[in-house]
Amino acid sequence: xxxxxxxxxxxxxxxxxxxxxxxxxxxxxxxxxxxxxxxxxxxxxxxxxxxxxxxxxxxxxxxxxxxxxxxxxxxxxxxxxxxxxxxxxxxxxxxxxxxxxxxxxxxxxxxxxx
Amino acid sequence: xxxxxxxxxxxxxxxxxxxxxxxxxxxxxxxxxxxxxxxxxxxxxxxxxxxxxxxxxxxxxxxxxxxxxxxxxxxxxxxxxxxxxxxxxxxxxxxxxxxxxxxxxxxxxxxx
Numbered sequence: 001x002x003x004x005x006x007x008x009x010x011x012x013x014x015x016x017x018x019x020x021x022x023x024x025x026x027x028x029x030x031x032x033x034x035x036x037x038x039x040x041x042x043x044x045x046x047x048x049x050x051x052x053x054x055x056x057x058x059x060x061x062x063x064x065x066x067x068x069x070x071x072x073x074x075x076x077x078x079x080x081x082x083x084x085x086x087x088x089x090x091x092x093x094x095x096x097x098x099x100x101x102x103x104x105x106x107x108x109x110x111x112x113x114x
Numbered sequence: 115x116x117x118x119x120x121x122x123x124x125x126x127x128x129x130x131x132x133x134x135x136x137x138x139x140x141x142x143x144x145x146x147x148x149x150x151x152x153x154x155x156x157x158x159x160x161x162x163x164x165x166x167x168x169x170x171x172x173x174x175x176x177x178x179x180x181x182x183x184x185x186x187x188x189x190x191x192x193x194x195x196x197x198x199x200x201x202x203x204x205x206x207x208x209x210x211x212x213x214x215x216x217x218x219x220x221x222x223x224x225x226x
Binding site: 004031033035042043044045048050055056058059090092094096098101102103104105106107108 | 115146148150156157158159160163203205207209210211212213214215216217218219
């Protein structure tokens with residue numbers, strides 16, 4: 001069974017640009033969540049999607065958005081990039097059935113904002 | 115919201131010794147507590163988890179204990195090996211919310 005797949009692996013952008021990151025969950029998983037990892041703030045929850053709807057949201061500005069498609073694949077978008085957005089963005093998937101809660105992470109997209 | 119505190123931030127042990135990492139959480143409604151291991155440049159890997167209706171769970175050299183009253187849970191690694199060297203994160207979640215709150219991480223170094 002393939003794991004969680006994230007693309008691209010690395011991205012370099014400049015301030016003011018926007019970026020889209022992609023995540024393909026484990027087959028059968030319907031919940032996809034996104035996390036930001038930085039040395040200073042650690043791992044922080046961004047948002048979670050289930051059945052194409054955002055179900056939960058963390059404390060991030062509206063510049064961070066996402067969506068989920070009918071095949072459970074998800075994309076995350078960051079607009080008007082700031083230097084502080086440089087981070088490893090991790091996607092995690094789970095069944096989302098309220099019974100089996102295990103979340104499995106992808107390898108992440110390392111975003112550098114110059 | 116939920117807050118998870120993790121200690122220590124760094125831990126150095128000799129190969130074969132035991133290592134203990136401790137976490138406390140603030141939200142009494144949290145009922146699922148996973149632990150992740152992250153090696154340098156790699157994804158966080160789920161190594162063990164526990165639900166609030168269980169006090170202890172063991173998987174080979176790894177065990178987790180939970181004290182709901184004190185809102186405290188711990189990871190125990192016995193007979194440590196150099197390949198156990200990594201950053202370990204505890205986390206807490208309320209069933210159905212599917213949003214993990216992570217501790218700040220513990221860098222474990224196992225000296226051969």
